[in-house]
Amino acid sequence: MSQPLPLDRHALRQHLRHLRRALTDKQQVQAADLLAEHAVNFAPVARAARIALFLSVDGELNTRPLIAKLWQMNKQVYLPVLHPFAAGHLLFLCYTPETVLTPNKLRIPEPPLDIRQLTPLDRLDVMMVPLVAFDRDGQRLGMGGGFYDRTLQNWRQHGFLPVGLAHECQQVERLPVAEWDVPLTAVLTPSRLWQWE
Template sequence: MSKVVMNTARDESRVNLRKTLREIRNSISPEQRAHSALLINNQLNSLQYVATASSIAGYLVNDGEIDLSAFIQNTFMRDENSNTKLMANTAIKSTPHLSSSTTFSLPVLHPICKGHLLFLEYGPDTPLVKNRYNIDEPELACHNVMPTHCIDVILMPLVGFDNKGNRLGMGGGYYDRTLAFTQFTQFTQQRPILVGIAHDEQEVDSLPYASWDIPLDVIVTPKRILTFSNI
């Protein structure tokens, strides 16, 4: 079989699998979605590298994805509590160890580099706009851009996954292009931990993957935490 035919078969398989998994994802009841969101929040908060991260990127829920709102709000509260403690300790001239505040950011479609993402800081009062896919994203402001290589943890939505850390996205390739740098040796010491967030129902035995697909370090579901790299 020629390489072109093999690639065509792979692409058709991905398209069909994506359609099936999106239907499964969207068939999950509102009650289960709400429960899954709470379980994911607990799972994420149990991870040391998440609890100690100074910068985390996530996403706003769309198309049946697991809602990260509870985790995002907890991150905001952690930041507020850290700032409050810092002010109190400064007032009494005491300097005990404090966990650093956490900057949260969201992906934004890159206005210049087609098919890429930027990450912009996101807070409770950040203005949002709809992008071309009708998804909320922070209003573009250059001073709020967070360099991708400086983010500690990136929480990524997905359509499907397997037990090898492969991720099937929505098909646009935005995360794969944006995170391609993580595969180069010079960035091994400074790169985000890539965490896929999914319903357990989105797992498949094996995903057809391409050379440009970026593997995940971790996949977190309501029931499991699957780790694929030394982190």
């Protein structure tokens, strides 16, 4: 958090992804359990019926314990699927314990593209968002695909709340911001909730 950050977006991504991957297995397990506990007590999540999540890769906070809790609470969980035609766009499909996941071209497991399982964004209450870094203003840096910038473009009209999930070490003072970047109004880490606005 206090390291000097001279870096452009590419170098920042590399630096933060390295920090994240350097966490030990034990730190990862603790972080994921704390976060799950935290997240289900966060009011917008506690009252949500439909929540979009993501499956963790690359040292991201493991979302599995949270997903298990949400299922126990009878919440509907959705996962992103790469849009088959519209490059750079995501679809959100229902994820249950019975769903068989298959790795996509980015090697991230996703549900089968069954339109009966597809949800319009308007139906979601909360969308948990992955990130590589976030800053003091809630600005978000992703993996570089812009997927969530596109998805979050009109989040207020859709009526869901985007919530970033991150390890503490992913916070930086200030990120370079591009015109298409969509800032977050909430980020959950294992130890606290950050909120803006």
